[in-house]
Structures are given as structure tokens and as C-alpha cells.
Amino acid sequence: MKFTIDRSVFLKALSHGQSVVERRTTVPILSNVLLNATPMGLSMITTDTDLALIETVPATVTEPGATTVSAQMLFDIVRKLPEGSTVELALLPETGQLNLKGGRFRFNLSCLSAEDFPQLTQGELPYHFTLPIGVFKKLLDRAKFAMSTEETRYYLNGIHLHTMERDGQKILRSVATDAHRLAYIEVPLPQGAEDMPGIIIGRKTITEVRKLVDDTTSEVTIALSPTRIEFAFENAVLSSRLIDATYPEYEKAIPIGNDKIAIIDAKAFAAAVDRVATVSNDKIRSIKVNLHNNMLTLSAASHDLGDAVEEITVDFPHDAPIEIGFNARYLLDIAQQIDEDEAQVVLANGDAPAIIKGMLDKEATYVLMPMRV
Secondary structure: OEEEEEHHHHHHHHHHHHOOOOOOOOOHHHHEEEEEEEOOEEEEEEEOOOEEEEEEEOOEEEEOEEEEEEHHHHHHHHHOOOOOOEEEEEEOOOOOOEEEEEOOEEEEEOEEOHHHOOOOOOOOOOEEEEEEHHHHHHHHHOOHHHOOOOHHHHHHOEEEEEEEEEOOEEEEEEEEEOOOEEEEEEEEOOOOOOOOOOEEEEHHHHHHHHHHHOOOOOEEEEEEOOOEEEEEOOOEEEEEEOOOOOOOOHHHHOOOOOOEEEEEEHHHHHHHHHHHHHHOOOOOOEEEEEEEOOEEEEEEEEOOOEEEEEEEEOEOOOOOOEEEEEEHHHHHHHHOOOOOOEEEEEEOOOOOOEEEEEOOOOOEEEEEOOOOO
16 A cells, blocks of 8 residues: 555544544554545545544555554644645555655554454435535534533433424424523425434534534535434545434423513623623522613622622513523523524523524524522
């Protein structure tokens, strides 16, 4: 095997692959990247057995062949090479090492046989549909902040993707919740997704596929079964096992009786929450919201750090005040999702969950549970 490749092209692909592999594993080859040089270019494969990435990049191949080498080490080496350099890699038959050189640098890296690399078996994926990359990005980005990190509730450690009908329209909805906050995003149902089962895409898969989104400008083709999913981009295919669980009936957490609407300046609100939360206790992180006669007052206090109060003029023409407490970080996370001039906070009272969304937003809705302050 022998090929040359542009350092920047190689580095970008390695940055994707090195985060897929298992760094702590009892199977050493799972820490490696499979390099397969063919006349069509360089194919790079990484896997942790649950997740697999195949990425093809342009390279000048003079001798086809394949081997595996530590993904993390190769990434670190290429990352430290001079920008604009061209790298030449060759498998040395006498030692079985991978020789990497360019300019005045040279490395000989230990390898494991490509024949021992796990075979990727996908199985049948009967459901297929395509999404514009911008739509797919919204489904991920506007929900992923609400994913849970608690391992005991592993079924919440991801994004729930399913189809449904609302107001006579069929939609594709992504949902994430950690039981304290909830986000759901709706887009028109793409052709081919009509009969797909509801699935849960795991946190690591969301993280890795999101990196590929940044390097794509067109669309993503999604194929899935009840147990696996595959994302096909221009030069990369990411496949993953799905979380084997039933997602909770999250719609029961979405309030339906909220009738008091406060219309606020979205950016001013997010900035004020951020400022006032500075003095909130690190353990409780609580912030109090008081709404009364077109005024919103934010306040926070802690025994060790002090207290803070900030007022914002809002559209809330109700005489009866509402006082409600939230986790400051959760409220800020949601406020920062509003990419509009104005947002609406829809309340029932101080004890019921709040609905927060952009004034003109037809896609994303956020629900935040109250807390005692």
C-alpha cells in the first residue's frame, strides 16, 4: 500500500474517525482506523461495534492495499504536521509498519492486520428518506441540548424521532427531554418516512453525525430499521445501533391549559437570565421569574454569593401576578435557542410547566418544569 494525500483533507477525516473508536477497550484493533487505498481514493473505517463510520477522501494511490493503525495516534501526528503539507504513507512489507513521511519528518507506526478488522454487517434497512441538510440540522440542534445524561434512564440519552399527524398534516418530529425540560421540533414528513417506526438515536451517534453535518452542504439520506440507522452524506456513511427501549409518553408533560402569554425581547431576556444567574447557587441554580403588569422581574440569591435583580418590560397585560421558579441553566439553554426578535412564555400559574417558543416559530417548542425557590 502506498499513497499521498493532502494533510488538511486527511486531518478532517481523521478528526471524525478518532472520536468514533473506543480508547479504552480490551480489543486493541477497535482503537484503530482501517485505511483502504484503492484507485478510487482512500477509504477510512472506524467502529466501536455499535457505531461505524466509513469516509472516503481523495488520495493519489500508487499501490493499493489496506492496514489498520491507531486512530488517535495517527490523528495526533497529522494534526502536528505543517499546514499545506502533503503526506506520503506506505506499508513496509519487511516490518509491517506504516511509514509516514513528508518534507523532513518521518514516522514508522505499528499496525494490525486489516484482515482482523471487524466486518461491518448492517442488515436490512427498509425505511429510506432524504432531508435537506438545513432541516436535518434543525432536528438535531434544537433538541439535543435537552437530552439526559443520567445512565439510569438510558432511554432519555438521545433524540426520539417519530412521525405523527397534527392539524391534519403529517410531520416528522424530534424530541429530547431529561424530565426537567423538553424540546420538540417538527418538519414536514419526507417521502419514504410514512411507515417508519419511532426510534431513539443515542447521544454518541448524535454527536458524531453532527460533525459530519458541518462538512455537508446538500442533503442526508437516512435509512433505518427498528434496531439500526444509517446516515449517508456525500463522502461519508455513519451507521449506528439504536437505543433498544420505548420512549416515554412525553406528550403528557406538555401543558394544554396555559393561557397567560408574556411576549418578550428574546435576546434581552437571554442576556438578563445569564446576568442574574451569576449569583445563583451552583448546586441549586434557581432563578425566580415574576410577571405583573407588563413587567418581568428576574431574581436570584445565594447565601455565599449575594443576590441580583433585573427588570424587563414585556407585553403581559394581566393584573394578577405570576411568580414561578426555574433552574437558571435550563432556562438559559432554552432562551438561547430562540433565534427571533421576540419570544413568548406561556403560563398557567406558578406551579405548572411553562411553554417557551419564538413568536413566529412553527417548528420548535420548549417546555420547562418549574422548581421551588
